[in-house]
Amino acid sequence: MKVKELAEKLGLTVLTEGDLEKECTGCYSGDLLSWVMSRAKENDIWLTVMGNVNAVAVAVLTDCACIILTENSVLDKDAAIRAVRQGVTILQSEKNAYELSVLISELI
Amino acid sequence: MMDSIKLHYDVPGDDFTRAGAASGDVKRNLKTLGISPSVIRNVSIAMYEGEINMVIHAGGGVIDVEITENEIIMTLADKGPGIENIELAMREGYSTAPDNIRSLGFGAGMGLPNIKKYTDEFSIDTKVGEGTTLNLKVYIQ
Numbered sequence: 001m002k003v004k005e006l007a008e009k010l011g012l013t014v015l016t017e018g019d020l021e022k023e024c025t026g027c028y029s030g031d032l033l034s035w036v037m038s039r040a041k042e043n044d045i046w047l048t049v050m051g052n053v054n055a056v057a058v059a060v061l062t063d064c065a066c067i068i069l070t071e072n073s074v075l076d077k078d079a080a081i082r083a084v085r086q087g088v089t090i091l092q093s094e095k096n097a098y099e100l101s102v103l104i105s106e107l108i
Numbered sequence: 109m110m111d112s113i114k115l116h117y118d119v120p121g122d123d124f125t126r127a128g129a130a131s132g133d134v135k136r137n138l139k140t141l142g143i144s145p146s147v148i149r150n151v152s153i154a155m156y157e158g159e160i161n162m163v164i165h166a167g168g169g170v171i172d173v174e175i176t177e178n179e180i181i182m183t184l185a186d187k188g189p190g191i192e193n194i195e196l197a198m199r200e201g202y203s204t205a206p207d208n209i210r211s212l213g214f215g216a217g218m219g220l221p222n223i224k225k226y227t228d229e230f231s232i233d234t235k236v237g238e239g240t241t242l243n244l245k246v247y248i249q
């Protein structure tokens with residue numbers, strides 16, 4: 001499923017637009033960046049509460065499909081600028097990581 | 109034979125907004141050179157962890173990268189406090205990161221173990237009060 005479709009089906013708010021045509025093939029949840037860095041795979045949907053520039057850097061390096069900020073966690077202004085510049089899609093949801101994971105497992 | 113490509117980066121201390129810039133740039137360069145995605149991933153992860161460690165623990169430093177036909181050589185040098193007990197620092201979960209740094213998502217104590225895991229050659233030269241140098245190599249299959 002493409003990022004665009006995912007955002008529509010889950011009713012996510014689009015905070016920054018990267019490549020919305022990118023394919024989502026898996027999902028990873030976590031907030032400790034070194035952990036995510038070594039475990040998240042290319043084209044994963046990454047669920048986190050970390051809306052800072054470092055999270056954007058991790059998204060770039062892991063080539064994940066998009067970030068979903070869970071429980072309406074906020075995106076820093078610096079991070080938003082960086083994400084736009086580096087083409088990282090950041091979405092936001094009021095749901096928590098568990099609720100989103102359950103829904104995502106039915107979609108992908 | 110291809111000439112080796114040399115890249116140099118100054119990593120400013122305590123500037124989290126720029127941390128990741130060097131590893132991001134190396135990643136772009138490797139992509140342009142058509143290096144395989146798995147090699148790029150290994151290099152990116154190792155370099156990012158090293159870069160962040162320099163910013164968090166050592167007040168910045170310099171990174172030199174050399175890309176040859178067979179391998180990618182990374183040297184990350186800082187003039188920070190040095191590491192007193194390398195064995196302890198290499199342990200998964202060991203971290204001295206303060207709370208304000210942890211709230212940014214760092215401090216899992218996984219950085220150095222990740223660097224070792226994602227490189228083919230790994231060594232640390234460190235002296236307390238003088239600094240730390242990581243020598244890393246990733247082979248290009």
Ligand SMILES: Nc1ncnc2c1ncn2[C@@H]1O[C@H](COP(=O)(O)OP(=O)(O)OP(=O)(O)O)[C@@H](O)[C@H]1O
Pocket residue numbers: 034035157161162164165166186188189190191197198202203204205213214215216217218219220221240
């Ligand atoms: N360049 C360095 N200079 C001085 N001390 C360092 C340096 N790099 C690492 N250390 C020490 O080694 C410890 C372990 O480093 P490691 O990268 O594994 O974990 P961390 O940086 O604390 O957390 P994480 O990398 O998971 O965000 C650090 O907490 C720090 O005490």
Ligand SMILES: [Mg+2]
Pocket residue numbers: 034157160161215218219220
């Ligand atoms: Mg670290």
